[in-house]
Amino acid sequence: MTSDPDHEGKEPPPDRTVIADQPSADIPDRTVIGPETAPSDTPAAPADPTLIGDQPQTQGGAAVRLVQPGTLINNNYRINSLVSVGGMGEVYRAENVFTGDPVAVKVILPDLAQDAAVLDLFRREARVLVQLRDDAIVRYHNFVLDNGLGRYCLIMEFVEGRHLGTRVNEDGPLDDHAALALMRRLAAGLGRAHASGVTHRDLSPDNVILRDERVDEAVLIDFGIARSTELGDGLAGRFAGKFKYIAPEQLGHWGGDIGPWTDVYGLALLIAMVARGKPLAMGDSVISASTARQAIPDLGGLSHRLFPLLQHMLEPDPQRRPRDMAQVLRMIEDPLHLPAQYRLPLWSASAPAPDDTGAGPTVIAADPVTQSDSPFAAQPMPAMPASDPPRPSGRGRWIAGGAVVAVLAIATGAFLALRPDRPEPVAEVPDPPPVAALAERDETTREGFLASQSLPDCTLAYRIERGANAGMIATVGAGPVDGSALLAAYEAQFGTRPSLVSQQVAQAQCPAVDFLRQISGRPAAAPALSVDVQGGGQAFQIRGEVSGMAARNLWLFLVAPDGAVYDLTAQATRDDDGRDRFGISVGMAEGGQPYLLAALASDVALASVAAAPAASPAAELLPRVLDELRAAGAAPAVDLVVITPEPAEEPAEPEAEEPEAADPAD
Incomplete structure (x- = not known):
């Protein structure tokens, strides 16, 4: 064991x-x-x-x-x-x-x-x-x-094998891919146990062992040890170390009913711990633990790949959580199943109060109908000042010329500060903060030089690094590009005059082209994006991989001909060799128009991406992403592939058969 x-x-x-x-x-x-x-x-x-x-x-x-x-x-x-x-x-x-x-x-x-x-x-x-x-x-x-x-x-x-808690304490937190792999495995095992009528009730890292030191071989132990009645049968002293991993109903809240939803809450606390490297501040006594469970806990520091689902699982009211592990697994595999309000952080002190529709975080003390009967329940907290509730984000659908994108999952979560209006300050205005900016380009490099050149709007120039056209310069724009001045400047700088490859995009994709030009040429190693495109007609398939990410965050996104942006990051799975592999199916736009597929590497977890619904217009989303990168002084790096699928060939008309000539002898 x-x-x-x-x-x-x-x-x-x-x-x-x-x-x-x-x-x-x-x-x-x-x-x-x-x-x-x-x-x-x-x-x-x-x-x-x-x-x-x-x-x-x-x-x-x-x-x-x-x-x-x-x-x-x-x-x-x-x-x-x-x-x-x-x-x-x-x-x-x-x-x-x-x-x-x-x-x-x-x-x-x-x-x-x-x-x-x-x-x-x-x-x-x-x-x-x-x-x-x-x-x-x-x-x-x-x-x-x-x-x-x-x-x-x-x-x-x-x-x-080592206990999961020992592994985290000795080697540090798990990355997002490992945390999600662990979550899938434990959720699947717990689902089997729940189907047999058994609830674990004590999902702490010390109750998980990594068989042969492998996260994907994690094993749950000590089923049935943690009881909902422990606080009343003399076990409170021995229970103290587990307060960080129990659900509100185990403290007597919400009727005290224990079931699969209890393990949903506990699994979220466990995954938060292994992703952060330390437990959430959930109390170390009955009273402090009750107080910590009056609302969704602060998940600051977790990436947008994790916190949206975790905060849904950490709803104090069991009715607002995923009801079982099957729902959790569906949301891991397809974040479209996650209710839209969880894309925003709900732990802000000024987060909107719950409304009659059930959107927003739950506050136990504010619910007189389900007020806890536990003798250890915390006293009701004064109501927080409410701000206007956020507009619910629709999932959105991509319709381009009547075709629909299939199997594209949006990323979830965000880190947006929702602040109520405040009166104008009357005190002395402080000095303005320094202007936020991306890391400086190095124009002595080919990438930095090309990104710094004066080009028309909606025009991007970059050096092709791989494939049959390696070493050539590509231009991407909505119209024809005269590259003679660019090539002359490049030759003067580097002593060589490469060939030029022009790639034309739709006008609606120009905000994406301008965004990519803004972030290109920064002093960071670009990821390597390689794809294989198959099919045609009504849909085509993209299979590919991203390498060279090191420990950076990946944003993999597709820009459709109508300018809609789709976050594909959740479709990528990181292998043991550090490569992110993905596969998607895309409904083809009319006329074989181009799609932009980009892999952006950054040290910043992009909250603006996580908050956006699927098919967000590039003109609205990408400026917010750029502002976020600038505010962090980031050095993003990007690799781009322009995909122009082949339109379906019209079936050839069958040739009419000529009538046979009559035999004169007849």
Whole structure:
């Protein structure tokens, strides 16, 4: 179930215990045994008597009676070493004496087992979990009462690897791709558990183990340990470390009903922690935890790839969250399913109050109907001054000449400060801040030189880096471009006169051309965008990859012939080699008009992009993006591909057959 210091760095057994889906008393558990654990002629060692060791103190101060190595549990599992001591009991590494398979044994504290309701819950959930098979969930083998110890024991699979919390503390936060991969895996496993009637209730990083150190092999442990009744049955002291990862209903709010929606909230807190490198400030006592859950918590610092969905999952009212993990997975794969109001940050102190339509953040203390009955509930907070609610953002559709873009997901979220109107200041006006600007161009480089040349509006010049035309200069514009002066200046600067390739775009795409010209030639390595275009007629397919991103943020976007901008970033998946690969299908505009596909790399997470609905006009969105980059003093870098799909060929008219000439002999 967890790593043992004595076994760090060793290879795990190649196979693990496999439990049949329908075990019976007549058929023992099937076991797959690795070569090194094959049965031998040596008889099993006799059962050792139960040995009780010294009594160290837990964090809560209670004495723990440790089980000594060599002790036999339930005549089947020999204790090897202590792994950890926690608020619910101790965890030991052990082995099946008949097969040699490693197992984890959690020895439950006696006072837990004395509570009939808790014990019944352990038994019921253990019966379900023994039958549950999912790669993201630790395998439960048995729940037994060991007569020698007089204590109940959970027998589980032993998982080699670090805890997720240890991984983050030692190696730093996960990047967006890894965080989303972790979220997908855990959400899928939790969905299986929920379908079987089991809710985890305790989704902390210490309850996730990275099998073989892989995020995509994460395993959930300790199902059913965290209870909604814990605060009333004497466990509050041992529960203190978990306050950062529980849902409001676990504190008695919103009726206290526990279900899949509870794990939705907990999963969001867990993902926020691994993406930030530290937990959200969610309180460390009952009262402070209740106060922290009166509204969506501050998710500042998280990228727009993460925070929109997380703040939807962190709605205090369970009715406003995704109701189950299936909804969470749909929103991960297609952010179009995310309600529009979550594209904006809802944690601002001046964020709009909820209206009758249900839009906006939830404030527990402001809801008299669902006021918490918990004795630990915080006192009602004074209402925040309300500002005008934001206009709901529609998802938008791209219609260009009657064709529709398919499978294009918008990015979600934003970091826009919504401030109520304030009176004019009467105090002395401070000095204006320095003018924001992008990083200076280096005109001694080819890219900086071309970007600095005086060109007509809606004209961009850049050097082609790859492909058959590598080394040539490309111009992009809405009309013909006379490149003679540009080539002469280039020759004077660099001593060579390359060929010129002209690419014409639609007038509606000019704001995008001007935007790309503004950000080009900055002192940062450009990403490498390569694509393969297939198909024609009603639609075409683009498959491609972006490399050279390093640790920068990627904005991958498509500008249609009508000037609509589509954020494709969510369609890209980062591989282990650091390349972002993507594939989309695009409905073709009439006349085979061009599309602009761009990969922008920047150290800035673009909030203006996250806030925009799909098909935002380039003339409206791109100036906001440019202002955001300037305000950050960014050094963006971009690679561009102009795609002109081939129109469908008209089917050839069949040639009319000439009538056969009559035979004169007839």
